[in-house]
Amino acid sequence: MDNASNCNKTAEVLPNLIPRFLGEKARVRCFNHILHLIAQVRSPVCLILHFSPMFMSFFFKKRKPSKKIKAKADGTEELVDADADVDGYDDVEDDEVVRDEVEVDDAELADDDGSVAYNKAVVYSMRDKAILAMEDKGIILSTRDVNEALAIMPKVSGLARRVHDSAVLKEQFDNLVAGDPTQNGMKHSLDCRVPTRWNSDHACLKVHLHFRKQVEQLTRLSENKLHAYRLTDGQWTITKELVEALAIFEEPSRLFSTASVPLIVDVLPAFDDLRVSLEGLRDYEEAPISPVLQVAAEAALLMVDKYEKLSWDCDIYYVVVVMCPDRKLQWFKDRDYDRKTLKYIRELVIKRFNDGY
Numbered sequence: 001m002d003n004a005s006n007c008n009k010t011a012e013v014l015p016n017l018i019p020r021f022l023g024e025k026a027r028v029r030c031f032n033h034i035l036h037l038i039a040q041v042r043s044p045v046c047l048i049l050h051f052s053p054m055f056m057s058f059f060f061k062k063r064k065p066s067k068k069i070k071a072k073a074d075g076t077e078e079l080v081d082a083d084a085d086v087d088g089y090d091d092v093e094d095d096e097v098v099r100d101e102v103e104v105d106d107a108e109l110a111d112d113d114g115s116v117a118y119n120k121a122v123v124y125s126m127r128d129k130a131i132l133a134m135e136d137k138g139i140i141l142s143t144r145d146v147n148e149a150l151a152i153m154p155k156v157s158g159l160a161r162r163v164h165d166s167a168v169l170k171e172q173f174d175n176l177v178a179g180d181p182t183q184n185g186m187k188h189s190l191d192c193r194v195p196t197r198w199n200s201d202h203a204c205l206k207v208h209l210h211f212r213k214q215v216e217q218l219t220r221l222s223e224n225k226l227h228a229y230r231l232t233d234g235q236w237t238i239t240k241e242l243v244e245a246l247a248i249f250e251e252p253s254r255l256f257s258t259a260s261v262p263l264i265v266d267v268l269p270a271f272d273d274l275r276v277s278l279e280g281l282r283d284y285e286e287a288p289i290s291p292v293l294q295v296a297a298e299a300a301l302l303m304v305d306k307y308e309k310l311s312w313d314c315d316i317y318y319v320v321v322v323m324c325p326d327r328k329l330q331w332f333k334d335r336d337y338d339r340k341t342l343k344y345i346r347e348l349v350i351k352r353f354n355d356g357y
Contacts, residue, residue: 055245056201057296058292058295059153059292060152060153060201097151097155097228126303129299129302130295130296130298130301131295134294134298139295140291141291141295145290145291148235148238148292152205152238152242155229156205157193157204159190159218159229160192160204161192161193162226162229163190163218164190172218173214174189176217176218177211177214180213180214189207190215199253202243202246202247202249202250205243209236209243212236238292241293242293245293245297248274248277249274251273252273252274255270256270263320265321265324265327267317268317268318269321271304271307271308274304275304275308281293281297282297282301315348315352319349322345332345
């Protein structure tokens with residue numbers, strides 16, 4: 001099941017219809033859907049993809065959601081109408097490029113079942129927390145940092161769409177690529193972005209960076225009227241850093257999107273690897289990187305924390321690791337789980353065996 005509220009309810013009432021179903025204890029969450037909120041993919045396997053829209057929300061200006069997340073007394077969450085207040089980081093000039101890309105997104109997501117509204121509300125809620133948390137660490141986003149970052153994806157995806165939709169621009173771009181002896185001929189076009197897939201953001205950015213020379217030539221010509229799509233030097237720098245940062249999500253996305261169903265035993269290790277990579281990005285000190293990337297990493301980590309805690313509702317994640325021949329309880333010991341938690345995991349494995357066999 002994915003992470004929407006109707007799935008919460010399904011897990012709650014399903015034991016009334018199927019007595020052998022254990023409710024929350026048997027609910028395996030969609031990992032790729034969680035990776036989607038961290039980064040942006042919709043695939044049907046369980047527990048990591050909510051982290052990309054979260055990460056990418058710092059690089060793509062979108063309409064503020066009409067709904068927000070509200071915690072209920074029982075610890076669950078619900079969507080309610082948002083306050084009229086506008087978040088202080090939502091004051092970027094709503095230029096033509098941004099408006100066009102927002103409208104494209106809205107059109108593609110128009111038939112969504114409601115999960116987009118939920119995802120947007122989750123993203124904005126966690127984003128604000130990340131900004132405040134990083135301010136405590138001395139990483140403070142200036143208005144310039146925010147505005148510069150938010151305009152990157154609308155410009156990149158907008159230019160790819162304009163070139164794709166125009167025969168004249170497509171011919172010009174093809175000629176520029178063909179006339180460049182440094183191009184190896186393996187790539188010929190700009191990749192278009194698909195709003196429902198985070199990895200299309202990555203592909204779009206990576207190819208834009210690959211064709212930087214051709215993109216700058218194309219947007220420099222006044223007759224093309226593409227000046228609004230030109231990236232500044234600062235935005236090119238952030239784009240390079242962003243492409244490298246998004247590689248963090250590639251391996252778990254590939255693992256949990258394969259034709260064969262990935263094993264549940266891989267979920268906790270994938271969470272662990274993702275956490276280490278995001279912490280490394282957030283705390284990077286070897287060379288200056290955009291503070292927006294560091295705050296985005298913190299926001300993604302908040303999502304990791306949220307869904308890692310929810311994994312305790314279903315003990316199968318822990319049982320399968322202990323039962324895995326090359327992991328066992330030692331896997332948790334190697335990651336410095338405390339004695340109390342190790343004892344709890346051992347006991348729940350024994351209990352599951354006794355109850356089931």
